[in-house]
Amino acid sequence: MSGTEGLSIHDRPNSYIGRSIPRPNLPRLLKGRGSYADDVKLPRMLHVAFLRSPYAHADIVSIRTDKAKGASGVIAVFTGKEIAEVCTPWVGVVTHLEGLRSPPQDALAVDRVRWQGEPLAAVVAESRAVAEDVLELIEVEYSELPLAVDMESALDSDAEVIHDEYEDNLCWERNIDVGDVDAAFADADVVIEEEYRFGRHTGVTLESRSIVADYDAGEEMLTLYQSTQAPHMKQALFAKHLGLEEHKIRIICRDVGGAFGLKAHAYGDEFATAAMSKILKRPVKFVADRMESFLSDIHARDHVVKGKIGVSKAGKILAIQIDDLTGIGPYSVYPRSSGMEINQVLNLTGGPYVFENYKARGRVVFQNKPPMCQYRAVGHPIAISVTESLVELAASAIEMESMEMRKLNMAADDDYPNKTVTGIPLENLSHQASTDKLMEMVDYAQIREEQKKLRKEGIYRGIGFAALIEVTNPGPAFYGVGGAPISAQDGCSVKLDAKGNLIVGTSITEQGQGAEAVISQVVATAVGITPDKIKVISGDTENTPYGGGTWASRGTGIGGEAAAKAGRVIRSNILDVAGILLQSETQTLDIRNNQIVDSEDGNERMSVAEIGRIVYYRGDTLPKDFQAEMMAVQHYFPKNYPFAFTNSVHCSHLEVDITTGFIKLLKHWAVEDCGTVINPQNVDDQVRGGVAQGIGGALYEECLYNDKGQLLNGNLADYLVPMAVELPEMIVGHVESRTFDSDLGAKGAGEAGTAGSPAAIMNAINDALSPLGAKATRQPFTPQRILEALGKV
Amino acid sequence: MTNKIEINTTVNGETVSRMVEPRTNLVDFVRYDLELTGSHVGCEHGVCGACTIRLNGEIVRGCLMLAVQADGGSVETIEGLSESGKISDLQEQFLNRNAGQCGSCTPGMLLTADALLESNASPTRMEIREFISGNYCRCTGFEAIIDAIEKTAQTRQKGS
Numbered sequence: 019m020s021g022t023e024g025l026s027i028h029d030r031p032n033s034y035i036g037r038s039i040p041r042p043n044l045p046r047l048l049k050g051r052g053s054y055a056d057d058v059k060l061p062r063m064l065h066v067a068f069l070r071s072p073y074a075h076a077d078i079v080s081i082r083t084d085k086a087k088g089a090s091g092v093i094a095v096f097t098g099k100e101i102a103e104v105c106t107p108w109v110g111v112v113t114h115l116e117g118l119r120s121p122p123q124d125a126l127a128v129d130r131v132r133w134q135g136e137p138l139a140a141v142v143a144e145s146r147a148v149a150e151d152v153l154e155l156i157e158v159e160y161s162e163l164p165l166a167v168d169m170e171s172a173l174d175s176d177a178e179v180i181h182d183e184y185e186d187n188l189c190w191e192r193n194i195d196v197g198d199v200d201a202a203f204a205d206a207d208v209v210i211e212e213e214y215r216f217g218r219h220t221g222v223t224l225e226s227r228s229i230v231a232d233y234d235a236g237e238e239m240l241t242l243y244q245s246t247q248a249p250h251m252k253q254a255l256f257a258k259h260l261g262l263e264e265h266k267i268r269i270i271c272r273d274v275g276g277a278f279g280l281k282a283h284a285y286g287d288e289f290a291t292a293a294m295s296k297i298l299k300r301p302v303k304f305v306a307d308r309m310e311s312f313l314s315d316i317h318a319r320d321h322v323v324k325g326k327i328g329v330s331k332a333g334k335i336l337a338i339q340i341d342d343l344t345g346i347g348p349y350s351v352y353p354r355s356s357g358m359e360i361n362q363v364l365n366l367t368g369g370p371y372v373f374e375n376y377k378a379r380g381r382v383v384f385q386n387k388p389p390m391c392q393y394r395a396v397g398h399p400i401a402i403s404v405t406e407s408l409v410e411l412a413a414s415a416i417e418m419e420s421m422e423m424r425k426l427n428m429a430a431d432d433d434y435p436n437k438t439v440t441g442i443p444l445e446n447l448s449h450q451a452s453t454d455k456l457m458e459m460v461d462y463a464q465i466r467e468e469q470k471k472l473r474k475e476g477i478y479r480g481i482g483f484a485a486l487i488e489v490t491n492p493g494p495a496f497y498g499v500g501g502a503p504i505s506a507q508d509g510c511s512v513k514l515d516a517k518g519n520l521i522v523g524t525s526i527t528e529q530g531q532g533a534e535a536v537i538s539q540v541v542a543t544a545v546g547i548t549p550d551k552i553k554v555i556s557g558d559t560e561n562t563p564y565g566g567g568t569w570a571s572r573g574t575g576i577g578g579e580a581a582a583k584a585g586r587v588i589r590s591n592i593l594d595v596a597g598i599l600l601q602s603e604t605q606t607l608d609i610r611n612n613q614i615v616d617s618e619d620g621n622e623r624m625s626v627a628e629i630g631r632i633v634y635y636r637g638d639t640l641p642k643d644f645q646a647e648m649m650a651v652q653h654y655f656p657k658n659y660p661f662a663f664t665n666s667v668h669c670s671h672l673e674v675d676i677t678t679g680f681i682k683l684l685k686h687w688a689v690e691d692c693g694t695v696i697n698p699q700n701v702d703d704q705v706r707g708g709v710a711q712g713i714g715g716a717l718y719e720e721c722l723y724n725d726k727g728q729l730l731n732g733n734l735a736d737y738l739v740p741m742a743v744e745l746p747e748m749i750v751g752h753v754e755s756r757t758f759d760s761d762l763g764a765k766g767a768g769e770a771g772t773a774g775s776p777a778a779i780m781n782a783i784n785d786a787l788s789p790l791g792a793k794a795t796r797q798p799f800t801p802q803r804i805l806e807a808l809g810k811v
Numbered sequence: 812m813t814n815k816i817e818i819n820t821t822v823n824g825e826t827v828s829r830m831v832e833p834r835t836n837l838v839d840f841v842r843y844d845l846e847l848t849g850s851h852v853g854c855e856h857g858v859c860g861a862c863t864i865r866l867n868g869e870i871v872r873g874c875l876m877l878a879v880q881a882d883g884g885s886v887e888t889i890e891g892l893s894e895s896g897k898i899s900d901l902q903e904q905f906l907n908r909n910a911g912q913c914g915s916c917t918p919g920m921l922l923t924a925d926a927l928l929e930s931n932a933s934p935t936r937m938e939i940r941e942f943i944s945g946n947y948c949r950c951t952g953f954e955a956i957i958d959a960i961e962k963t964a965q966t967r968q969k970g971s
Contacts, residue, residue: 040909041906044914045902047913048914049890050848050918052848054848054851056848059843222949224949225851225853273913275913276915276949277913307855308853308854529912530911530912699908700909703951703952706954707949707952710951734853741944741946742940742943742956743941745940745952747936748952748954771952
């Protein structure tokens, strides 16, 4: 063992931690040389198109497929019943969300359709175009049923009950009651109540969901080229429902064109595609087109929250109460469940603040809309918007600067470890340092002065803040304890080749957020090898260690630590060989810039490439009782805390045109603390991209439905996503409070932007509208809703 | 099924002759017939810009053009522009500034940025925002892309 073996990665010489080096996988994407699932072309490959229900709730009386089967270019036509013979149904329940229920769901609807867009039959043909043409030849007789579309009436006694086996449309209810809220509200000098609405939106990954299923009848092996963010989870699910052993399923997840949580779930059309490949013994490709993405990708949010806060005259938060209702479509989504978002809302409300009385109710209801499930910043935008608006309104009522009131109620940075009001442990947060840093970045006094001046000219600008805590690095408490086959640990393998390069396999996945760059930089640092000599492999269940993948802001914190550990082991193993060859104590040696050096003075002794050559080709020159091990595998999951909470604080500056209701974002600032920053530029752009996604939900994006459960704007012309002209310049700052659960100390950074920006924007809008006596609390804040708030329409 | 039509076109400098269905759009032709998969398909209704391709020197939406409209014309894709080196400085700035994350929008974004800099050698940041506003990026929040295009323009100005 070398003398430096025990050193923290933070003490390594020539560190690549904290350096904005370009991402190793970006050059090929810039040349159009990426490899996404739709780029895969296999011999004898077929294409599938799905028939989707035009009704949101109907019985399938009959399906006739004979005309379709006879059409030119068609290989096969499948109904839900035929797929169900090969693919077993699933239940989207996790047991730790006690009482959450959902009935079995088939890959394709068999007897009844429960949302517009639910797949019920499929055509497999020589081309996608032919498959789509022939869908029209499938004859389905539907019998329309009464609907439960609106979540707010879905629990009414006269509501249509979607599932025969249940007495009502309740999926899950959770209640929290800590302290004595009623007494605290009675004692409060000011009590504020408000209702908040959050529209239903969706992920709109530019690359849609895509899968190529290739069943090899010789090997009895199913290879799935899939755009996903959890390959091992998918392997477990496909194995379970298609009746194959897990080692007979290989998930290959090359480039992924955006995921944002959307690609971490089970989708019936994808399972059906795999089933069809197994039946036909040929490769089958399914790529969702944009229209069907809107109808079949998971949707997100859709909450109505009644919030209440009680504060003292001095600004102390005495109690918070919320009542949240969310509609999740007809099924809880498999395997993560659709209860997790409201669970997060209940856990995170009031998160940055120290207070003692908290009461919350969350109700999750079934309805005839597409399934809702986890999407970037799960629950956070809801909890944070409600909390931060209530804080803002309370501060205004007691005539206190809202940031002062926030600071008054935040735990001091040296007060950690701490707990939330419901007892969730918080390890190491920096609310004070972060807010101080934000206020250094924002020229608050100048903005206020300008605001006053412009109001006289009829120009209404507003500034709003939002502080938050964010869940990252989830351990087994997140899903594993609830029985879902979702790994909370990740692994990293590091192999030295004969030329001194490192081949690294990681179980976390790359969706563009820089996972491979992070792993490369961590391994480079831990071993002492330059990043240009490191090749990272991800997204392949046969060639990487077992692990969870990349979601819930876990890749860097968990996969990164596994990489640091594996790097440390391989370095030690390399130095063992070097010690023998150089007849030196390994404690006196180190690896720096691909060379074995004397750790004292850095003098080069031999190259790592030479070690590779000797180990692999000239083992005869090494002692007989010594065996070199040039491949190391290590795993990691957080053991001391169920999650590594991070904190951020946002500020939005914007202008509201009170004539048109249009909002112009002027600037956005965010300070976030994700612990150790591996690649600062990368992290900043994660925050910016996240802020943009939050802006989408706050201002533009909403899936609009009529009372028949028909999506009215399911295309990119009518569903608005933020584009370059809508977005402001975004200034990002950092505070680094490491988690001590790992040596690397990294927490997640991928969701803080999306978590905080909607709340800051809502507060800025209401700041702008405050002299007009108007208040807007319904996201997205469309021009129409702003004009409604102003009483103009 | 419809009868196929012969088209003759130049793609990235190579002469290409193929039989295509009249309804085949240009980006599907490039992706699936020619196996040049760098041009992406995002919406198939002309909004997202992922399929941006050059036809006869102008950027077009590959999903709103039919392959037959390229008959007798010249098509350039991200692969061709990368090989020729025409956009190598843009690509370098995109790399350094991390202006591509998942890479879906990136080829179309590069072609659009190149067209902007051909028509306006020193655009303001707002002009860049407006010109690329037909190219949807879900990952970056656009700021890195704008930085990279601005830096490329500045570097070209210094070099000229």
